[in-house]
Amino acid sequence: xxxxxxxxxxxxxxxxxxxxxxxxxxxxxxxxxxxxxxxxxxxxxxxxxxxxxxxxxxxxxxxxxxxxxxxxxxxxxxxxxxxxxxxxxxxxxxxxxxxxxxxxxxxxxxxxxxxxxxxxxxxxxxxxxxxxxxxxxxxxxxxxxxxxxxxxxxxxxxxxxxxxxxxxxxxxxxxxxxxxxxxxxxxxxxxxxxxxxxxxxxxxxxxxxxxxxxxxxxxxxxxxxxxxxxxxxxxxxxxxxxxxxxxxxxxxxxxxxxxxxxxxxxxxxxxxxxxxxxxxxxxxxxxxxxxxxxxxxxxxx
Numbered sequence: 001x002x003x004x005x006x007x008x009x010x011x012x013x014x015x016x017x018x019x020x021x022x023x024x025x026x027x028x029x030x031x032x033x034x035x036x037x038x039x040x041x042x043x044x045x046x047x048x049x050x051x052x053x054x055x056x057x058x059x060x061x062x063x064x065x066x067x068x069x070x071x072x073x074x075x076x077x078x079x080x081x082x083x084x085x086x087x088x089x090x091x092x093x094x095x096x097x098x099x100x101x102x103x104x105x106x107x108x109x110x111x112x113x114x115x116x117x118x119x120x121x122x123x124x125x126x127x128x129x130x131x132x133x134x135x136x137x138x139x140x141x142x143x144x145x146x147x148x149x150x151x152x153x154x155x156x157x158x159x160x161x162x163x164x165x166x167x168x169x170x171x172x173x174x175x176x177x178x179x180x181x182x183x184x185x186x187x188x189x190x191x192x193x194x195x196x197x198x199x200x201x202x203x204x205x206x207x208x209x210x211x212x213x214x215x216x217x218x219x220x221x222x223x224x225x226x227x228x229x230x231x232x233x234x235x236x237x238x239x240x241x242x243x244x245x246x247x248x249x250x251x252x253x254x255x256x257x258x259x260x261x262x263x264x265x266x267x268x269x270x271x272x273x274x275x276x277x278x279x280x281x282x283x284x285x286x287x288x289x290x291x292x293x294x295x296x297x298x299x300x301x
Contacts, residue, residue: 134199145188147252
């Protein structure tokens with residue numbers, strides 16, 4: 001059973017270009033599913049799996065593990081994708097998960113901070129006169145300038161930054177072979193230039209390290225390290241709103257829409273495959289639309 005899981009994961013990586021993080025998540029979810037079937041239901045092959053086993057698995061996730069609905073939905077989606085793959089490969093004749101419903105997941109609107117709060121956050125590293133201050137200034141400016149995901153920012157190499165044209169080459173979640181080019185504003189460009197000419201050289205421990213953003217050991221900055229940096233400056237800037245590593249991405253999208261950008265243009269900058277993913281930000285602009293309406297419509301008082 002494990003061999004079929006690994007073959008499925010290989011197809012996701014090689015044929016669909018899924019990222020390593022996604023592959024790891026699928027492996028964990030399907031491994032847990034296989035453990036349940038072999039230990040709890042005495043199943044020895046995928047062809048033996050029926051509706052009752054799937055119902056039992058979902059019940060186990062909810063009742064024994066007490067997973068949140070979003071987690072259960074993700075694990076169910078992994079199982080359904082896997083069974084569709086097994087059908088296409090001829091390993092099984094019928095998909096036992098075809099009629100399995102995924103749990104309803106409550107959709108949360110992304111949160112953004114105000115433009116003035118963003119400005120305070122971006123200015124905070126300037127008070128740190130060191131190589132880390134230069135790095136952090138460039139890091140925060142780039143996050144807000146591009147709306148890139150945290151995982152995309154820490155994956156950047158020096159060669160991905162084109163200061164001559166004022167743009168960054170960003171790989172999508174699906175890998176380096178699918179890329180988008182994101183322009184950056186002048187202040188972010190200047191912060192990157194200062195970091196590359198001074199701060200990064202002082203952080204660098206080995207000439208063969210390609211990563212753009214380095215930690216104190218001269219290695220590629222991790223997502224966890226980036227989150228600690230953001231958390232530190234949020235506190236120093238006195239921002240009381242809840243800020244996560246994705247907040248600058250959400251703020252980037254929200255502020256662009258406030259400024260009049262088209263939702264499809266924002267979709268391209270964010271790297272969303274579906275416009276519906278980007279449209280969630282339009283819900284955040286209802287107050288702004290009301291304000292514009294009241295100020296602009298001739299019959300509004």
